[in-house]
Amino acid sequence: MRIAVCVKIVDGEINPFDECALEEALRITDAEVFAVSMCPQSAAEKLRSLTRLGVKEVYLLSDKLYAGSDTLATAYILSEFLKKQKFDCVFCGRQTIDGDTAQVGPCLATLLGIGLITNVMKICSIDETAVCETRLGHMSVPLPALLTIERINTLRFPSIRSKLGEITVLNNSQVGADRNKCGLSGSATRVLKTFENSAGKRKCKFIKPCEFLNILSELKQSGKKNIKITESDKKLPYVIAIGDDAAKKACEVADKVETIYENDPFVIAGIIKKKAPPAVLWNADLVGRRNAPVAAALINAGLCADCTALETDGETLYMYRPARGGNIIAKIMCITPVQMATVRCAEPSDDIIVSGGRGVAEDFDKIHALAKKIGAEVGASRAVIDKNVISYEAQIGLTGKSVSPKIYIAIGISGAVQHTCAIENSDFIIAINPDASAPIFEYADYGIVITFDEFLSKMQ
Ligand SMILES: Cc1cc2nc3c(=O)[nH]c(=O)nc-3n(C[C@H](O)[C@H](O)[C@H](O)COP(=O)(O)OP(=O)(O)OC[C@H]3O[C@@H](n4cnc5c(N)ncnc54)[C@H](O)[C@@H]3O)c2cc1C
Numbered sequence: 001m002r003i004a005v006c007v008k009i010v011d012g013e014i015n016p017f018d019e020c021a022l023e024e025a026l027r028i029t030d031a032e033v034f035a036v037s038m039c040p041q042s043a044a045e046k047l048r049s050l051t052r053l054g055v056k057e058v059y060l061l062s063d064k065l066y067a068g069s070d071t072l073a074t075a076y077i078l079s080e081f082l083k084k085q086k087f088d089c090v091f092c093g094r095q096t097i098d099g100d101t102a103q104v105g106p107c108l109a110t111l112l113g114i115g116l117i118t119n120v121m122k123i124c125s126i127d128e129t130a131v132c133e134t135r136l137g138h139m140s141v142p143l144p145a146l147l148t149i150e151r152i153n154t155l156r157f158p159s160i161r162s163k164l165g166e167i168t169v170l171n172n173s174q175v176g177a178d179r180n181k182c183g184l185s186g187s188a189t190r191v192l193k194t195f196e197n198s199a200g201k202r203k204c205k206f207i208k209p210c211e212f213l214n215i216l217s218e219l220k221q222s223g224k225k226n227i228k229i230t231e232s233d234k235k236l237p238y239v240i241a242i243g244d245d246a247a248k249k250a251c252e253v254a255d256k257v258e259t260i261y262e263n264d265p266f267v268i269a270g271i272i273k274k275k276a277p278p279a280v281l282w283n284a285d286l287v288g289r290r291n292a293p294v295a296a297a298l299i300n301a302g303l304c305a306d307c308t309a310l311e312t313d314g315e316t317l318y319m320y321r322p323a324r325g326g327n328i329i330a331k332i333m334c335i336t337p338v339q340m341a342t343v344r345c346a347e348p349s350d351d352i353i354v355s356g357g358r359g360v361a362e363d364f365d366k367i368h369a370l371a372k373k374i375g376a377e378v379g380a381s382r383a384v385i386d387k388n389v390i391s392y393e394a395q396i397g398l399t400g401k402s403v404s405p406k407i408y409i410a411i412g413i414s415g416a417v418q419h420t421c422a423i424e425n426s427d428f429i430i431a432i433n434p435d436a437s438a439p440i441f442e443y444a445d446y447g448i449v450i451t452f453d454e455f456l457s458k459m460q
Helices: 016-026 041-053 071-082 104-112 209-221 244-251 265-275 286-299 358-374 382-386 439-443 452-458
Strands: 002-006 032-038 057-061 089-093 115-126 129-134 137-142 145-149 168-170 189-196 236-242 254-260 279-283 302-307 309-312 317-323 328-334 339-343 352-356 377-380 407-411 428-432 446-448
Touching: 002 016, 002 104, 016 032, 016 041, 016 089, 016 145, 032 041, 032 071, 041 057, 057 071, 071 104, 071 286, 071 302, 089 104, 104 115, 104 145, 104 286, 115 137, 115 286, 129 145, 189 302, 209 407, 209 428, 209 446, 209 452, 236 244, 236 265, 236 286, 244 254, 244 279, 254 265, 265 286, 279 286, 286 302, 286 339, 302 317, 302 328, 317 339, 328 339, 352 358, 358 377, 358 382, 358 407, 358 452, 377 382, 428 439
Parallel strands: 002 032, 002 089, 032 057, 057 168, 089 145, 115 145, 236 254, 236 279, 279 339, 302 339, 352 377, 352 407, 407 428, 428 446
Antiparallel strands: 115 129, 129 137, 189 328, 309 317, 317 328
């Protein structure tokens, strides 16, 4: 079996999800693994290091023409290279940690005309068919296919005896991509500006541990906060929304909304092509984020992922989304006739999540006990997952999952942006930490400055 792994170098390092895709490919018995990366030449040495891990060939697609490529242009360039290669399977990381869109994989599968499974948690078998456990359930697809891999393993270290091989650098005349479809000028989206993300920050009220249970029951009974998505008075004349959740958001930016109840992106693309609406909105859940890029690749439409706010002047849809792990917000527009976006629709649920961090990793049984007592689910920061205290399914954050509970209780979590970016849709956040200067308090509605053990003894 010949497996292509798509790899991006971000800030001089291999994108963490791509490391997992590589490791997963290398674990497949008798697989011949080759890597392909569309990056500047400066990534060459890092990519070359992959040859010590058992990656047979490494291709760096590098050309000035490629600068500024959005997800569709990137997928197009990769597809032009891969169409000329022999492969049975393509593995991609779930997403990159700078763009966070998760769009390149689905777009690439579509442009290659092969099957697709996203959010793979486990590859059960792979021969003529790929059978996988995913965040969306059990999936199988005949090969050739593209799989996007979650953070389910750790990339091996090179053996001491392994030798450094060579990589092949190809420019666009060797890749053979249409220059009009590459780089910024070939991209369907434009980043208009970026600014610091302070959206998730809240005003923290510090309370005593003995007040905790009363506040908890008050919050449980309180009404839901409404996530407002639109920020302008003018509206688009007509928008297609995929499903009811997206339709609710579409009403905020459109005079007329047509809701489509369909799960097949190929059917949806056909409808969009026929009706040619100025904009199409999808729910930014796992299904929407899988299907929207497939439809975008089919109809060559600009697509902005995981928007937290929308604005319109009546013609153009301006989309705001977090990027670089939630550190910044980017304002984006599409330059194609159909403007598409996946938008965060999830209203907070009625659940409570008790989440533990490194500060309580040794005491995680007490986190489980507290969760049981107050009827909550258990979550964790990456620091706890890395210690193997609880499984990856529980990881909340940029490289885990996003949550939107009614009440999120962060215990022993410092509040790194890679964690807070995934909890900002919670209705209420309570933080428990002995360090009063921990950033988590900037993201919390209520704070208790105390160690977990002291908190447990004083909360009753
Ligand atoms: C590319 C990338 C992706 C990442 N993805 C994720 C992700 O998906 N999810 C994620 O969570 N992180 C992620 N991280 C890691 C993130 O940057 C932080 O390192 C991580 O969130 C820190 O976890 P923590 O808050 O549990 O630990 P720390 O930052 O070490 O904080 C521990 C906290 O515990 C407190 N504490 C100590 N003792 C006690 C006690 N007795 N009782 C109560 N509190 C105590 C301390 O005051 C401290 O604030 C990612 C990082 C990178 C670079």
